[in-house]
Amino acid sequence: xxxxxxxxxxxxxxxxxxxxxxxxxxxxxxxxACVLAVSLGAADIDFxxxxxxxxxxxxxxxxxxxxxxxRLPRVIGAALVGCCFAxxxxxxxGMTRNPLADSGLLGLNAGAAFLLAxxxxxxPGLSYAYVILFSxxxxxxxxxxxxxxxxxxxxxxxxxxxxxxGAAVSALLSALSEGIALHFDxxxxxxxxxxxxxxxxxxxxxxVITPWFIMAMIVAMILSRxxxxxxxxxxxxxxxGEKTGRVKLIGAVVVxxxxGAAVSVVGxxxxxxLIVPHLSxxxxxxxxxxxxxxxxxxxxxxxxxxxxxARLINPPYETPIxxxxxxxxxxxxxxxxxxxxxxx
Amino acid sequence: xxxxxxxxIHVGYSQHLIIEDLSITIPAQKIxxxxxxxxxxxxxxxxxxxxxxxxxxxxxxxxxxxIHNLDTREVARKMAVLPQTAQAPGGLTVFELxxxxxxxxxxxxxxxxAEDYDYIHWAIEVTxxxxxxxxxxxxxxxxxxxxxxxxxxxxxxxxxxxxDEPTTYLDLAHQLEILLLLERLNKAExxxxxxxxxxxxxxxxxxxxxxxxxDGKVIKEGTPSDVMTCEVLxxxxxxxxQLAPCPFSAHPICFSYQLCKDVEYVxx
Numbered sequence: 174x175x176x177x178x179x180x181x182x183x184x185x186x187x188x189x190x191x192x193x194x195x196x197x198x199x200x201x202x203x204x205x206a207c208v209l210a211v212s213l214g215a216a217d218i219d220f221x222x223x224x225x226x227x228x229x230x231x232x233x234x235x236x237x238x239x240x241x242x243x244r245l246p247r248v249i250g251a252a253l254v255g256c257c258f259a260x261x262x263x264x265x266x267g268m269t270r271n272p273l274a275d276s277g278l279l280g281l282n283a284g285a286a287f288l289l290a291x292x293x294x295x296x297p298g299l300s301y302a303y304v305i306l307f308s309x310x311x312x313x314x315x316x317x318x319x320x321x322x323x324x325x326x327x328x329x330x331x332x333x334x335x336x337x338x339g340a341a342v343s344a345l346l347s348a349l350s351e352g353i354a355l356h357f358d359x360x361x362x363x364x365x366x367x368x369x370x371x372x373x374x375x376x377x378x379x380x381v382i383t384p385w386f387i388m389a390m391i392v393a394m395i396l397s398r399x400x401x402x403x404x405x406x407x408x409x410x411x412x413x414g415e416k417t418g419r420v421k422l423i424g425a426v427v428v429x430x431x432x433g434a435a436v437s438v439v440g441x442x443x444x445x446x447l448i449v450p451h452l453s454x455x456x457x458x459x460x461x462x463x464x465x466x467x468x469x470x471x472x473x474x475x476x477x478x479x480x481x482x483a484r485l486i487n488p489p490y491e492t493p494i495x496x497x498x499x500x501x502x503x504x505x506x507x508x509x510x511x512x513x514x515x516x517x
Numbered sequence: 518x519x520x521x522x523x524x525x526i527h528v529g530y531s532q533h534l535i536i537e538d539l540s541i542t543i544p545a546q547k548i549x550x551x552x553x554x555x556x557x558x559x560x561x562x563x564x565x566x567x568x569x570x571x572x573x574x575x576x577x578x579x580x581x582x583x584i585h586n587l588d589t590r591e592v593a594r595k596m597a598v599l600p601q602t603a604q605a606p607g608g609l610t611v612f613e614l615x616x617x618x619x620x621x622x623x624x625x626x627x628x629x630x631a632e633d634y635d636y637i638h639w640a641i642e643v644t645x646x647x648x649x650x651x652x653x654x655x656x657x658x659x660x661x662x663x664x665x666x667x668x669x670x671x672x673x674x675x676x677x678x679x680x681d682e683p684t685t686y687l688d689l690a691h692q693l694e695i696l697l698l699l700e701r702l703n704k705a706e707x708x709x710x711x712x713x714x715x716x717x718x719x720x721x722x723x724x725x726x727x728x729x730x731x732d733g734k735v736i737k738e739g740t741p742s743d744v745m746t747c748e749v750l751x752x753x754x755x756x757x758x759q760l761a762p763c764p765f766s767a768h769p770i771c772f773s774y775q776l777c778k779d780v781e782y783v784x785x
Contacts, residue, residue: 270606402620408600411569413673414593414621459609 192457192467199470203252206474210248210481211240215489218244242375250374250438251480252473253386255445257435259472260393260465261428262446263453267400267461268424271332272451272509276312276432277443278336283343283350284315285436290350294357301437302381309433316429318342333510347441370494371439371480382434389430390469396424397461404461442495444502445472451509520545520677520709521566521596526575528558528565534573535561536733543726546707548699550720552744553730554754559713560601560681562730566711567598567679579677593621597673601681601713603666607655611665614654615640618672640672643698659686667695671702678702680712684719692716696723718770721745722763729753741768751777 212223218236225231226240258276265274276282288311292304322338354360399420402410410417435442449472450464457463475498483492519542528536535558543549543566551559564570566577568584577584579592597618605614618640619633629637641650644664654662663686670678678699684692700723702708714720720727720741727744729737730753737749745768750758758771 398620402617405605405614405617406600406603408564408569408598409603409605409669411589412567412593412598412600412670412679413617414588414590416589454606454608459606459613 192463195456196463196466196470199467199474203470203474203477206477206481207248207252210251210477211244213481214244214484246374246376246379247371247480248477249379250371251476253379253382254371254435254439254442255449255472255474255476256390256469257386257431257472258442258445258476259449259453259468260390261431261435262472263450263461263464263468264393264396264400264424264428264431265446266450267404267464268421270404270406271335272512273332273336273447273506275443275445275447276428276435277343277441277445278447278506279339280315280319280342280346281312281429281432282315282436282441282443283346284313284318285309285311285433286441287311287346287350288314289437290353290359293359294353297359301378305381305385305434305437308437309429312429312433312436315342315346316425336510343441370442370483370491371476372484372491374438378438382438385430385434389427389434392423392427393431393465394462396420396427397465400424400461400465401459404459439476440495442498444498444506445475447509448502448505449475451505519543520580521711522578522581523562523566524576524578526565526577527573528561528570529573534733536565538575539733539735540575541728541735541738543709543711545709546703547725548703548710548723549712549726549728550724551711551713551728551730552715552717552720552753553736557730557753558733559730561733563679563681563711563713564600567596568592569598569600590621593673593675595675596677596679597670597675599666599670599678599680599683601685605654605662605665607653609654610651611641611646611654611657611668612637612650614665615646615668615672618669618674621673636672636674640668643671644668645694660688660691663687664691664695667698675708677709677711680710682713682715684714684716692719699723717745717750718763721768721770722766724768741766745769745771750774 208220208223212218212220216236216239218240222236223240226234226237227245230241231237261281262275265276265279266272285308288307289304292299292307319335319338319342322342323335399415402413402415403417403420405413407417432446449468452471453464453467457467476494479494479497483494483497486492521543523539523541526536526539527534539562541562551563553559561570565572568577568589571585579587579595584592615637616629616633619629619636622633623629641647644667646661646664646668649657649661654665657665663683667680667683670680680699683695683699687695696719699710699712703710724741727738727741728735729744729749736753737744745760747758747760750756750771755777756774757777758774760769760771762768763770
C-alpha cells in the first residue's frame with residue numbers, strides 16, 4: 174500500500190523528474206557545446222590544445238592566447254547572455270501571463286541599447302562597471318514607455334498590443350541610438366554592440382556582469398514558486414495568499430538586470446527570451462521552479478551555438494548573431510501570434 | 518461576531534465608486550449568498566471581502582481583525598477564494614493545479630507533505646474529478662474546469678470559502694452537485710460559505726442568509742423568507758415573482774415571474 178502510494182506520487186509529480194534529467198543533461202550538452210565553440214572558429218584548434226590551454230596555459234603559444242583572450246570569454250559571454258535573455262523572458266511570461274513577452278519584443282533591449290549609446294556619446298571612456306548601470310536604466314525606460322503606451326488603450330494590455338507598442342518603441346529608440354551614433358561619431362564603438370554579437374567580450378566584461386547575473390539568478394530562483402502562483406492569474410494568486418505587488422516588483426527588477434546585463438554584452442538581440450521559455454514549458458511543465466533553470470540551460474545553449482554558427486557561416490567574417498536568432502525567432506513568433514497568444 | 522464583516526466600505530475602480538458606505542456581516546458557519554442584478558456590485562463586494570480589491574474607505578474584518586493588517590498568507594489559511602474568471606495555463610494537469618491550493622500551507626522548500634496530498638486527493642474526489650486527475654486543463658470542458666477551480670479552493674482547507682458564481686458553466690446536475698457539496702461542507706464541517714449566485718432559487722434553497730443588492734447598496738438582508746418576497750424581488754430585479762415554498766428546503770422559491778409594468782410607479 175505504502176509503495177503504491179509512493180508510485181502514485183511519483184506519477185503525479187513526474188514532470189520534475191523529467192525536468193531533472195533535462196536540466197542535468199542540458200548542462201552536459203552545454204559544456205559540450207562550449208568546448209566545440211572554443212575549438213571551432215576562424216582558426217580551428219583541436220580539443221587537445223583547448224584542454225591544455227585551459228589546464229596548462231602557456232602564454233608563448235599563440236593558440237593558447239587565442240583561447241584565453243578571445244574564445245573563452247566569448248563563449249562564456251554567449252552562455253551568460255543566453256541565460257539572461259531566456260530567464261528574463263520566462264519571468265516576464267510567467268508574471269504577465271503574456272506568451273509573447275520577451276525583453277526584445279517589449280522594448281527593454283532597445284531601451285538598454287539606447288542608453289548605452291547615450292552613455293558612449295556623453296561619457297566616453299566610462300568604466301564598464303558603470304556602463305552596465307546605464308543598460309539597466311535603459312531597459313527600465315524601454316519597458317516603461319511600452320507599458321505606458323500599451324495601457325492607453327481602453328481594452329487593456331493584450332499580448333499583441335504590447336508587442337506592437339514594443340515594436341514601435343524599439344524602432345524609435347534604435348533610430349535615436351543611430352542618430353546619436355552618427356552625430357557623435359561613435360558608430361565604431363556602437364557597431365560592436367549592434368552587429369558584433371559577443372565577439373568583443375573580454376574577461377573584464379565578464380567580471381562585471383557575472384556578479385549581477387548570479388544575484389539575479391538567485392533571486393529568480395527564490396521567486397520562482399511565487400511566479401508560478403502569479404501565472405495562475407492575479408486574483409487567484411491573491412486568494413492563495415501571495416503578496417503579488419512585492420513579487421511583481423522584485424520580478425521586474427530581476428528582469429531589468431538580466432536584460433540590461435545581456436544587452437550590455439551582445440546588443441539588442443530579440444527572440445531568445447521568447448522561444449526558450451516555451452520550449453522549457455513543453456519539456457518540464459508549468460512550474461517556474463523548473464522552467465527557470467531549464468530556460469537558463471537552454472538559453473545558454475542556444476546562444477552559444479548561434480554564436481558558433483555566426484563565426485562559421487562566412488569566415489573570417491562574422492554573421493550578426495541577432496539575425497541568426499531571428500531566423501528561428503520570427504517563424505516561432507508568427508506561430509505564437511497565430512495561436513492568439515494563448516499561454517499553453 | 519461574523520466571520521467576515523464590512524464596515525462602511527467604499528469601493529470602486531479609479532474615479533467611479535461602485536459601492537458606497539456599505540456595511541454587512543457574514544454570519545459564521547452559515548451559507549450566505551449575495552444576489553442582485555447584473556452590475557449591482559455583488560462581485561465587487563465579494564472581491565472586497567476576499568481582499569482582492571482594496572477599499573477606498575472603510576474596513577473589512579476577518580474574525581474581528583482588519584483584513585489588510587493581517588498577513589495575506591495567514592488570511593489564505595483561513596479563507597479560500599474562487600474568482601469569477603479564473604484561467605490557468607492550459608498545459609497544467611488537474612492534479613498540478615489543485616496542488617497549488619496548498620500554497621499558503623507549504624514550507625519555504627515547497628515540497629508537498631503527506632497532509633497536503635490528503636487534502637489534494639480529497640478535493641479532487643469530492644469534486645468528482647478522480648478520473649481526470651492526470652488530464653491537462655486544456656482538455657477539459659468548461660464545467661470540468663470550474664470544478665477544478667472549486668477543488669483548488671477546497672484543497673486550501675479553509676474555514677471560510679468565498680465563491681464568485683461557483684455554478685457558472687455547469688449544467689443543471691453539476692450545479693446541484695456543487696451546491697450540495699457546499700451544503701455538506703457547511704453542515705458537516707461548519708464551514709462558512711459566502712457566494713454570489715445568479716439562480717435565485719438555488720440561492721434561496723441552499724442559503725441560511727441572503728443579501729440582496731442593487732446599485733451598490735444592500736436592499737435587504739436576512740433569512741431566505743425575509744428576502745425572497747415579492748416586494749424585495751420587485752425592487753431589486755424589477756420582476757413580479759410568483760413564490761412558493763421549495764419542497765426540499767421549505768425556503769421560498771420563484772416558480773415564474775413577469776417583468777414589472779409599473780416599475781416607475783412603485784419607485785415613486
